Structure formats: C-alpha cells, structure tokens
Amino acid sequence: MNTAIVIFGASGDLTARKLIPALYHNFRKRRLPEQFSIIGFARRPFTDDSFRGTMKEAVRSFAADEYQESDWETFARHLFYQRGEFEGKEHYNALAERLYNLVGEAGDVLHYLATAPDYYLTVIQHLAESGSLTETHERGYRRIIIEKPFGRDLPSALALNHELHHVLREEQIYRIDHYLGKETVQNVIVFRFGNAIFEPLWNRNYIDHVQISVAETVGVEHRAGYYDTSGVLRDIFQNHLLQLLTLIAMEPPVAFEADALRNEKVKVLSALRDIPPEHSARSTVRARYEGYLAEKGVNPNSTTETFLAMKLCIDNWRWQGVPFYLRSGKMMKEKSSEITVQFRRPPTQILDVQAGKTELFTNHLSISIQPDEGIHLRFIAKVPDEGMETRPVEMNFKFSESFGAKAIPEAYERLLLDAINGDASLFTRSDEIELAWKFIDGIRAGWESSDAPPLLTYMPGSWGPAASDELLGRDGRWWGHE
Numbered sequence: 234m235n236t237a238i239v240i241f242g243a244s245g246d247l248t249a250r251k252l253i254p255a256l257y258h259n260f261r262k263r264r265l266p267e268q269f270s271i272i273g274f275a276r277r278p279f280t281d282d283s284f285r286g287t288m289k290e291a292v293r294s295f296a297a298d299e300y301q302e303s304d305w306e307t308f309a310r311h312l313f314y315q316r317g318e319f320e321g322k323e324h325y326n327a328l329a330e331r332l333y334n335l336v337g338e339a340g341d342v343l344h345y346l347a348t349a350p351d352y353y354l355t356v357i358q359h360l361a362e363s364g365s366l367t368e369t370h371e372r373g374y375r376r377i378i379i380e381k382p383f384g385r386d387l388p389s390a391l392a393l394n395h396e397l398h399h400v401l402r403e404e405q406i407y408r409i410d411h412y413l414g415k416e417t418v419q420n421v422i423v424f425r426f427g428n429a430i431f432e433p434l435w436n437r438n439y440i441d442h443v444q445i446s447v448a449e450t451v452g453v454e455h456r457a458g459y460y461d462t463s464g465v466l467r468d469i470f471q472n473h474l475l476q477l478l479t480l481i482a483m484e485p486p487v488a489f490e491a492d493a494l495r496n497e498k499v500k501v502l503s504a505l506r507d508i509p510p511e512h513s514a515r516s517t518v519r520a521r522y523e524g525y526l527a528e529k530g531v532n533p534n535s536t537t538e539t540f541l542a543m544k545l546c547i548d549n550w551r552w553q554g555v556p557f558y559l560r561s562g563k564m565m566k567e568k569s570s571e572i573t574v575q576f577r578r579p580p581t582q583i584l585d586v587q588a589g590k591t592e593l594f595t596n597h598l599s600i601s602i603q604p605d606e607g608i609h610l611r612f613i614a615k616v617p618d619e620g621m622e623t624r625p626v627e628m629n630f631k632f633s634e635s636f637g638a639k640a641i642p643e644a645y646e647r648l649l650l651d652a653i654n655g656d657a658s659l660f661t662r663s664d665e666i667e668l669a670w671k672f673i674d675g676i677r678a679g680w681e682s683s684d685a686p687p688l689l690t691y692m693p694g695s696w697g698p699a700a701s702d703e704l705l706g707r708d709g710r711w712w713g714h715e
Contacts, residue, residue, distance in 0.1 A: 235268040235340040236373075236653060237332055241356050242348035243273025243284070243314070247380070249291035251411075252347060253312075255645035257292050258299055260308045264650055270335045272313045274328060284314035319352045325363040332365070341373035343652055350382055354396055361400035368405070378407040378652055381472050382463065383661075386677075387670040394663045403663060407652045412473045413659040414644030417602040417632070421480045421572070422489070424600070424608065432485070434576070436551045441595070444558045444573040444713055445477050448565035452522065452693075453539070457530030464537040466519075469561040471673045475502065476661070477602075478557060481572060482547055491657040495665060502668035506546040513679025513686055518542040518700045520689035522564040536688055539563045542701040543676070544708075558705060560712070564693035570602035573713040594625045599713065606641060607631035 238256070240248055259265050273284055289309065293300050315331050317324030332342060344360060346353055357377070360366050366375050377397075384390030397406055412418055425432060434440070447469055453460045460468060479498035486493040508516045519538040526533055540562030547557065576596040599609040608630045616622040632641055651659055679685060689698040696702075696712065705711050 235336040236266040237270045237336045237342045239272045240345045241274045244275035244277040247347045251645045253288045254296035274315045279314045285309045285312045325359040329363045344377045390670045407660045410472045411644040414648040417606045441575045441577045442556045447561040447570045449563045450568045465541045475669045495662045504547045504549040510679040510682035511684045520698045540697045572600040574598040
C-alpha cells in the first residue's frame, strides 16, 4: 500500500530534530511501507530540493551515528514539500491534489500536527473541509497525530476532543506523548507482567510507597514564552508523570492491545484521590529556581512554578494506603527520570538486631528511564569475614550492557511506526486526557484558594526547596537521591 506522512509545521525544530531522523531510522531498518512519501507543509518558501537539503543537514546533525550517504539519497527521493498557510483553505485543496498525485485515491495518509497548539483546530477544520480526513471503501486510512499539550485545562481539552470527534472517529486520532515511546517506559509493562516474581508483591501488602521523579538540569531556554504560561504542572505532570503513574499502578490488561491497555490506565486515573483546596499546602510543594524571573521571555510578575513535588493516593484495592510521591523540576542537581518502588521493612531484621544495629534496611527497586537506562534492585547480603554483619547491595540491569550501546532508539521512531501500522497502544485516549486534566485542574484550584501553598524559591543545581524533603519527612520517608 502507498502511504503518505504529512507533517504540518515542517520547518520547525520538532521536524528537524525528531521526526525526519526517526523516519530515516525506520527507513534504514526497512520498517516503512515499501511505497511511501513524506510531505512537509509550512509557510517557508522551500522547494522539494531545498527541503531535502535542509532535512539532510538535520539528519547529519541529529542522527550522525546512523547517517549513510547512499541511504540518505534513496530516502530523500521520498521527501516532498508543499508550501502553504495554516489559515488558507485553498492551500489544503492544493495539498489534497498533491497527495492524490503521490499516493492515489487508495493510499493511506497520516497527518502529523507538529504546529503550535493554537493551530490545531484550524488545521483539523481545513483538512475536514477539503475532504482529507474522510475514510471510504475506496480509500486507505486517514489518521492524525496531535502533539502535546492537548489543551491547557479540562474545558479546553473537552472542546478539542469535541471538535476532533465531530470530524474523526477516536480510532483515527493519535495523541502523542513521547515519554510512552521510550524503551525504558515500555519495559515497565514487560517487567511487571512478564516476570512472575514481582507481580505478587506489587500491592499494598508489600510496597511502602512509590516515587516518580523527572529532573532536568536546564532552565526554560528557548521555551520561555510557552513555559511561562504552562509551568511544570501542565508541562510535565499532566502527561508524562501521570502516564508513568498509570503504568506502575494499573492492573494487568487482558492483552497488549490499545483498548485493553488504555482501559486499565483509565481505571487508575479514575481512582486518583482529589486534593481538596484545604489540603493543597500539605500535599503539594511548588517553587521556582532563583533567577527564573530574569530569563528572556518570562513575565517579570510571573507566578509560574518550575518545580513541583506532590503526594497523591490511589483509592482502589491494590493501592489503598500506599502514597505516591511525584516530583519534577528544572535546574536540578542531576538530569534523571526514575521510578523507585520502596518495599516495606521486614517485621524485624533478626541478624542486625542480634548484632546491636538499629538501622533497618529496606528493599527498593529503581527503574531508571534516563540517562542510566536500566533496573536496579537493592537487597541485603552478608559481609564476608565479618560475622553476621549485613549490608545493602544492588543487582543491576543496564540496557547498554545487555543489548549494546546503540540498542535504544528515539521514542519518536517507535511512535511514528505504530501510528503508521495502526497500533494506538502507546497513545493516549480522550478519556485519559480528560481525567488527567480533571485531577490537575483540582490542584490549580487549590493554588488559587486561600489555602494555597507559597511559591518558594530554590537554588539552581539543588534538588529543590527544603519543603520538598519535608513533604516526605512528615511521613518518615525521604527522596531516593538522599
């Protein structure tokens, strides 16, 4: 089948840094359809040849290890460019004609919205009016990928879903969160449900608490205009962190199939305990790094947070009474994304008590998503030649050691391939989006109430404000970096 991938916003960074390199990698691995075309759509006055030249430099910069001149020359023959304005109806008619000439009436078409969110509805409406989203018996599929952010609160997400469902079936819509495309995130599912030794322990009887952290060492950089209207709550918590939470907490799906998997994730989001305004200051810690207000593009009167830590609970049978601690921030001490499962202490650690030691070690499991991709299990072992003295040790799995240094592909590589093949397992469904926003909006409501927690500051290069440690300290716990 002849397949076309149309990228709206093809002159932007996302296309150059991620999308074209990902498609090029899939081409080199012989995973793209035998007949395919990639059409960039944007305002810039590119021709097919100049677009190919620009994308060649992008691939040489962002996929240098995989670049081969002969492969690129073959791949580039599948690249095309259609100049157009997002608001211009006639430009969509011209695009439809170009698509017909490239793939015919029976061809498959995947539309990728790599534009600013303000243009989502405009592009969707014009595509619908031009007939480009309509599926018939004579046509192949018509699908659309939408980048985050999918709305900025529940009302805007509901409005966007309403407009999408007016012209598309849910099965045609692929809401992308690149975190779900990471191999280490997908490995959470395999780790949990592919190994019989862990799932029996994955509940309130054996797990004390769970931590999920996404820390960045950079500031807002060139994203200040967007970030200052978003903050870490909307930018990271609403999608990345809540998605990681669902994978850690969900029940086993009946199959690794889109609806079965997403049904279980929805159950987790439905069971999240709301944080009422009067508990906002006790359950959340928000802060911004010192110097944020001086960043170019930031409103000098901004109240945007660049750091957030929160405690939340899942009210279901498996997790009743087990707290989940989520944390993310910019300008942190280290760049890391990690899930830590802290198991309960044994009722008594006989050997240590016998030796007069008072410290009680616990087992914990760390799933490192980046940069040290792997899984680390801490358990207790005897120190040689020291009587019955014990010490915590680690059992380590590293992707790079087990599968080779180049084993982990970019997230977009997997996600684009899944969308082409019609597998929506790693894409978010409309009810997931809406439940996540409902929870996030409740937190924002608390921040706007009389019980709001203060907006603290923290030093760049730290692990955030001291209040973040106190959030866990009140429960007799501490962050994994301690």
